[in-house]
Amino acid sequence: MTGAIIEISQLTKQFKSKEVVHKADLKIVKGEIFGLIGQNGAGKSTLLKMIGGLMYPSSGEIHLFDHAVGENHAYFERMGLLIEDPGLFPHYSAYENLDLMAISYGLKDRSKHINELLKLVGLDGSNKTKVKNYSMGMKQRLGIAIALMGSPDVLILDEPINGLDPQGISEVRKLILELNKTGMTIIISSHILEELSKVATKYAILHHGEIIEINSKEELLLKCEVRIEVEVDKASLAIPILEEHLNINNYKVISDRTLYVYDTHVENHQITKVLVENGVSVQSIMKHKQSLEQYFLKRTRAEGDSHD
Amino acid sequence: MINLFKMDLHRFKNNKIMYLLLVIFSAFEIFGIFMMKQYEQPMEQGGTSVSSMNASDFIQLVLSQTPSWVLMYVTVFSVYFYMSEYNSGFYKNYISMNNARMYSVISKILILGMFTLLMLVTMVISDLIGRTIFFNNAAIGDWGYFVKLLVGQFLLHWAFSILVLFISIVSRSMITSLVIGVVLALNVPGMVVGALESLVGNINLSSYLLVNTIVSTKDFNNMNDVIHVASVAIIFMLIFSYIAVRYKVKEDLR
């Protein structure tokens, strides 16, 4: 018993001679929002397809609830998938597509479920437009609704915000957080760490088919902290001045000449000003801010280099 | 299983192509009978003239003509029904259900059986209408024989639709499957194997090929012929159902 509801070990997928996912290991615990981040072609969709039961691994294992998964994947009551393009019948309306899903789950009260889902994703149930005439964002919303049919235990969303407008993005984000509150485990992939960071509780960075790093939300924030790096003649002289005049108490002394200030309410020029006014000369001052995106780029570039 | 079948059934009932195929088929059948009337030649020795045929004779006549139009329609529908779901990617939504892959194929097979049945029913009705109008003859003849003929041909045609389903699953291409289906409906393999056999001499495997069995006239009062038809139909159905399911279960889906 590991407590993980999804566990993959040494999962590898090979197409012809090309290895697209290489020995991936990860554990997903119930109730997590697990973010998978990687560049185009990193293997995100392929990994999710194996977890979702669309593709079989070339080697390695998938365990769901501690059961090794073979040809049959059905250890979950329901698993909602939205991987790559939503699978929709183009000649049917949104309602009809959802209706087929409701039938396949054997749901009673089909129209009630369907209308609730349509409302949840912001689509109009009375709209008779065929799906082939939908905009990309509308298809994406419908794809999310279909994946949610029958309240799945696990929801896999592959780049769910693809094609959505800013309002749609924020709606989907809100929806994901709400669903998660009901205990739903969610796996979500994206190219954009910034976007993922608004929802995910755990992150895996996938690069050239390998998982190069798994971070909790806290670990990631720590790595991407914001700080002001101050270099003075003598750090011990500067500290009391900063504490007294600028009310700074979140700092770290790095060496006897360098200190890092973590308080976000002060600006560089305020620090320079009080220090100079109080007779401490400032050698240099610099705001260090590593955005999530920079961090992601740095990590993947480092990996890329070490591979070349 | 039952729910996936209900889903396919829903799609089956709500699709215009199916009704369109049946209507076109029926129209061509009746038109074909009209043409037979126009160009009816007095049969001298051997054959019976169309006007004096009963329903069984007439249906055997229709089904024995190649290209087999019934097989063409069955091909079009089988390819369409499977490929439209495959191309849409809708299977992604239910694939994680218990045994979804196997059940979805079995469900397709059942739907194809229903379509085949509808085709034969349409054919019988159109023939009766056509013969009543143009030949003033709606005689069924021996009912027992007629039923045996229809059941036999139903099983054979259903087996053919499963074969086409299998081809669609493997080829994943609408055009390829249609072309192969039409080539089969023209009985090209049957003729080729038959020709090879006549070169080699004393073997007769080709008569056990599915399409050859469909287009050859059988005497359903003769036990050997009945066994021949039933065994060919059932063996083809079992083999292609089985490998279609196995293939689907192993398939990497997009």
Ligand SMILES: Nc1ncnc2c1ncn2[C@@H]1O[C@H](COP(=O)(O)OP(=O)(O)OP(=O)(O)O)[C@@H](O)[C@H]1O
């Ligand atoms: N069926 C397939 N046959 C051969 N190669 C494939 C197949 N599917 C994916 N690939 C290759 O595997 C690699 C990873 O593809 P994948 O779709 O998993 O990437 P991704 O991380 O989802 O990318 P994106 O961000 O663009 O969606 C790509 O180089 C792709 O060309």
Ligand SMILES: [Mg+2]
């Ligand atoms: Mg992808």
